Amino acid sequence: MKQFAQQLKKRSESVKMTMEERSQLRERVLSFMEYHPLPGSQAVDLRSLAVSRSRSMQIPNAWLWGRLAGGFAVLMLIVLPTLAEDALPGDTLYPIKVRFNEELKGAFNSSPYAKIEWETERMERRLAEAQVLAEAGRLTPEAEAEVANAIKQHSDAAKSNIEAIRVSDNDEAVMAEIALSSALEVSAEVLTSRNLDSASSTPLLSGAVSEARASLALTNNEVSYDKIFSRLETETTRAHEYLGTLGQTITTSEKGDIDRRLRDIKTKTEAAAIMKETDQSAAVKQLAEALGSTRKLISFMTNLEVRRNVTVEELVPLAPTEEERKETIKTKMADASNWVALVERELSTMSTSSNDYLAVSDTVARYRELESEATKALESEDLEGAEVTAGFLLELSQALRDTMDGLGFTLDETGAEPESMQ
Amino acid sequence: MAEAQKKPKTGGSQEERFLEAFEEYSDPLFRHAAMRISDREKALDLVHDTFTKVWSYVRSGHKIDSFRPFLYKVLNNLIIDEYRKRKEMSLDSLLAQEGVNEGSFEELVEDSAEAIAATLDGRHAFDLLRFLPDEYREVITLRFVDGLGPKEIGELIEESENVVSVRLHRALKALRAIFDKEASSIHRPE
Numbered sequence: 001m002k003q004f005a006q007q008l009k010k011r012s013e014s015v016k017m018t019m020e021e022r023s024q025l026r027e028r029v030l031s032f033m034e035y036h037p038l039p040g041s042q043a044v045d046l047r048s049l050a051v052s053r054s055r056s057m058q059i060p061n062a063w064l065w066g067r068l069a070g071g072f073a074v075l076m077l078i079v080l081p082t083l084a085e086d087a088l089p090g091d092t093l094y095p096i097k098v099r100f101n102e103e104l105k106g107a108f109n110s111s112p113y114a115k116i117e118w119e120t121e122r123m124e125r126r127l128a129e130a131q132v133l134a135e136a137g138r139l140t141p142e143a144e145a146e147v148a149n150a151i152k153q154h155s156d157a158a159k160s161n162i163e164a165i166r167v168s169d170n171d172e173a174v175m176a177e178i179a180l181s182s183a184l185e186v187s188a189e190v191l192t193s194r195n196l197d198s199a200s201s202t203p204l205l206s207g208a209v210s211e212a213r214a215s216l217a218l219t220n221n222e223v224s225y226d227k228i229f230s231r232l233e234t235e236t237t238r239a240h241e242y243l244g245t246l247g248q249t250i251t252t253s254e255k256g257d258i259d260r261r262l263r264d265i266k267t268k269t270e271a272a273a274i275m276k277e278t279d280q281s282a283a284v285k286q287l288a289e290a291l292g293s294t295r296k297l298i299s300f301m302t303n304l305e306v307r308r309n310v311t312v313e314e315l316v317p318l319a320p321t322e323e324e325r326k327e328t329i330k331t332k333m334a335d336a337s338n339w340v341a342l343v344e345r346e347l348s349t350m351s352t353s354s355n356d357y358l359a360v361s362d363t364v365a366r367y368r369e370l371e372s373e374a375t376k377a378l379e380s381e382d383l384e385g386a387e388v389t390a391g392f393l394l395e396l397s398q399a400l401r402d403t404m405d406g407l408g409f410t411l412d413e414t415g416a417e418p419e420s421m422q
Numbered sequence: 423m424a425e426a427q428k429k430p431k432t433g434g435s436q437e438e439r440f441l442e443a444f445e446e447y448s449d450p451l452f453r454h455a456a457m458r459i460s461d462r463e464k465a466l467d468l469v470h471d472t473f474t475k476v477w478s479y480v481r482s483g484h485k486i487d488s489f490r491p492f493l494y495k496v497l498n499n500l501i502i503d504e505y506r507k508r509k510e511m512s513l514d515s516l517l518a519q520e521g522v523n524e525g526s527f528e529e530l531v532e533d534s535a536e537a538i539a540a541t542l543d544g545r546h547a548f549d550l551l552r553f554l555p556d557e558y559r560e561v562i563t564l565r566f567v568d569g570l571g572p573k574e575i576g577e578l579i580e581e582s583e584n585v586v587s588v589r590l591h592r593a594l595k596a597l598r599a600i601f602d603k604e605a606s607s608i609h610r611p612e
């Protein structure tokens with residue numbers, strides 16, 4: 001029920017008023033209120049009340065200017081930048097946000113890793129802004145092209161920073177690549193999901209993100225295991241902290257999904273520690289994957305636009321546990337076995353010298369061989385092998401059914417068709 | 423990016439509280455109306471009428487503690503009125519006739535609503551909602567989009583909680599039936 005609710009709710013979020021419709025509606029309601037004031041009330045300036053409540057992007061009050069006329073420097077350094085924070089492309093304060101606030105913040109970055117993180121964040125911000133505009137129906141092609149360009153610039157900047165540090169610190173470079181790659185993957189997911197609704201589709205942005213991903217060549221075979229392990233520890237701790245403080249911002253089921261994946265990541269980390277003894281590069285690869293997943297989860301928790309457009313499952317698909325895999329294998333085998341039992345029953349009514357009988361019984365024999373292979377694989381914990389063989393078993397049983405069908409036998413079904421047959 | 427606005431619940435004049443309610447609920451109310459009647463202009467009108475009606479209520483001296491259930495109730499009644507107006511003209515009336523007479527709890531035992539919902543794709547369901555009669559659309563939207571519980575829905579539409587549960591269940595079943603019908607018309611039989 002939860003997934004259905006989640007999906008329906010998410011889809012329904014595409015139904016909303018445009019900014020224009022909303023302000024028109026507000027206007028109409030305000031007019032009504034003005035014509036029908038509360039009895040005995042002082043003349044209240046409804047407009048300024050309404051404006052201060054709505055999410056207007058302009059500088060709201062004349063008095064603000066008046067009060068700060070004397071402190072012009074204060075205005076320039078504190079007030080405007082603060083007001084600019086929510087600005088979108090096209091707003092008066094947007095250049096302040098992008099060229100002043102963000103550049104200033106960038107100047108305070110110390111470590112190369114921080115610089116790269118900052119460029120990545122700027123890229124994500126551009127995308128988020130574009131999405132807000134797109135939803136309000138205000139994203140013109142020119143604006144979209146500008147944002148696509150900005151995406152390219154920021155991801156290029158991140159990449160050249162990565163190359164710059166690769167010379168002195170390969171490990172840092174690799175981990176920064178993982179971070180950038182995860183951010184791009186998340187953005188790609190969000191864009192894909194949004195583009196399903198053609199009214200708000202943004203092909204230029206998707207193109208820019210794909211290009212950025214394509215030119216990111218991930219080479220993580222030479223990372224130090226210890227470094228990536230400790231980075232993973234830091235990030236998972238961050239993720240847990242976020243999870244703990246989110247309160248009402250995400251739903252209970254989303255929390256559960258995230259928690260489940262964090263536990264998954266912990267399992268993978270422990271497995272990697274064991275793998276390290278025999279195959280270090282495989283262990284590193286596993287940690288790299290875990291790091292990517294962790295960053296995506298953090299992105300989900302900290303980014304409203306992401307939450308609104310993708311589910312946790314879409315972002316970080318869940319690998320089934322061993323138990324779940326075993327269950328699936330057993331179910332497949334049981335289903336196949338049931339069908340084959342029915343086949344055998346009909347088989348016993350056939351003449352043993354006929355060609356049909358020989359063909360079918362040969363196949364059944366082959367089936368039995370495979371069945372015991374699968375059972376052995378299960379017992380020896382070779383899940384991959386068992387999965388492959390179970391797949392064959394199901395196919396074989398289907399083929400046998402079809403054959404018997406073709407020969408004119410109706411296999412007596414005692415229940416609904418088993419799901420694994422579909 | 424802007425996060426959900428914090429609502430200062432303490433004090434504030436009636437005008438302020440009303441305007442806050444407008445900022446907070448106009449979007450979800452619009453969403454609900456548009457999903458029920460599939461006519462954007464009309465939906466906007468209904469939301470406008472909802473707020474003006476509630477304002478008139480406030481004006482006539484009543485105090486509203488929580489705007490949300492009140493707004494939803496007014497909107498819902500307006501939607502139902504709208505539906506009654508259209509009834510003669512629309513196909514929906516034929517569908518609606520086939521009985522939203524309430525079943526019983528026994529129905530819920532076989533084939534629970536959970537099980538049915540688990541087989542449905544919520545995204546697809548969104549597209550198929552318009553094929554349902556309004557009584558079904560009402561409960562599905564209130565439950566899954568507006569997030570009201572069965573008890574709250576009961577209070578809103580003035581039915582018992584049991585009736586709401588059964589109706590939800592039947593609505594999901596109807597959705598399932600539409601899905602299946604769609605699917606079978608796409609796949610040619612072998």
